[in-house]
Structures are given as C-alpha cells and as structure tokens.
Amino acid sequence: MIENLEPxxxxxxxxxxxxxxxxxxxxxxxxxxxxxxxxxxxxxxxEAPDWQLNPNFVSEVTKQVPDKNAPVLLLCRSGQRSLEAAQALEQAGYQRLINIVGGFEGPLDHNKQRGQLGGWRFAGLPWLQS
Structure with missing residues (x-):
C-alpha cells in the first residue's frame, strides 16, 4: 500500500x-x-527531453535502498510521477512507500504557476538550489 503524506x-x-x-x-x-x-x-x-521512463529506475533504487522494508519517500514536481514510481517499487516488493503530496513545487494556481498552493518549498522545508 502506498501512503500519501503532506510535505x-x-x-x-x-x-x-x-x-x-x-x-x-x-x-x-x-x-x-x-x-x-x-x-x-x-x-x-x-527524463527530458523525450520523457521516456528510466528503464533502470527500480534497480537504481535497489542499489540505494536494499532494505525493502525501509521507508522510501518519493518526490516529484507535483505528486504524479512520484506516485507512478511508487507503484513500480510496490511491484518490486517494497513495503513502505510514501508519495509526497504536492511534490516539490505544488499544484498549479489560477495563474498556472506552481509554488503558491502547496509542495515542499511552499511548506518552508529545507531545500537547496544549484
């Protein structure tokens, strides 16, 4: 089962x-x-520019998180790709999967801009930028 948690x-x-x-x-x-x-x-x-699925996603996660009982939290821009990724990990046997609702930037507002209604940054949580 995939959990949904606020940032x-x-x-x-x-x-x-x-x-x-x-x-x-x-x-x-x-x-x-x-x-x-x-x-x-x-x-x-x-991955951009063609938005093809990463064929190595599950194996790369397995290298980073070999314990399939460890909590794995997934974050994307708004919460959709992370949910898809969580579903793939669930099929691979991961037991504690958490989708972060609103992702990093949150949903679009009435001006079609992100960052005003929710997400990791909106919540004031720590973040870095290159």
Whole structure:
C-alpha cells in the first residue's frame, strides 16, 4: 500500500526514522536548477527531453535502498510521477512507500504557476538550489 503524506509529515518522518530515504524522481534539470531537499537521492523516473521512463529506475533504487522494508519517500514536481514510481517499487516488493503530496513545487494556481498552493518549498522545508 502506498501512503500519501503532506510535505511536513514527510519531513518529520525523515527526521525520526533513520532508515527512511527520500528519492527525488524529477529530471536532472528540475533537481539541479529548480531546487531539491537536502540529502535527497536523485533517481529520475522519466527524463527530458523525450520523457521516456528510466528503464533502470527500480534497480537504481535497489542499489540505494536494499532494505525493502525501509521507508522510501518519493518526490516529484507535483505528486504524479512520484506516485507512478511508487507503484513500480510496490511491484518490486517494497513495503513502505510514501508519495509526497504536492511534490516539490505544488499544484498549479489560477495563474498556472506552481509554488503558491502547496509542495515542499511552499511548506518552508529545507531545500537547496544549484
């Protein structure tokens, strides 16, 4: 079963569970230039410019998180790609999968802009930018 946690809840879980791992499934450009949570492991689910699925996603996660009982938190831009990635990991046998609701940037607002309604940055959680 895949859990959905708000960014603040996900951050608290990361702070209090030493085996928890945060996987940033966004593209390299998003990860590097839009910003990222500190200590997030970057493993793209899809990559620009053609948005093809990363055929090595599950094996790359397995290298980083060999314990399939450890909490694996997944983050993308808005919460959709991370949910798809969590579903793939669930099929691979991971037991504690957490999708971060709203992702890093949150949903689009009425002006079609992100960052105003939710997400990791909106919640005021720690983040870095290249």
């Amino acid at each position: 603040q809840q996900a951050f608290e879980l990361l702070q209090h569970h030493e085996k928890a791992v945060l996987i940033d499934v966004r593209t390299k450009i998003e990860h590097d230039f839009v910003g990222r949570p500190p200590n997030a492991v970057h493993i793209p689910w899809k």
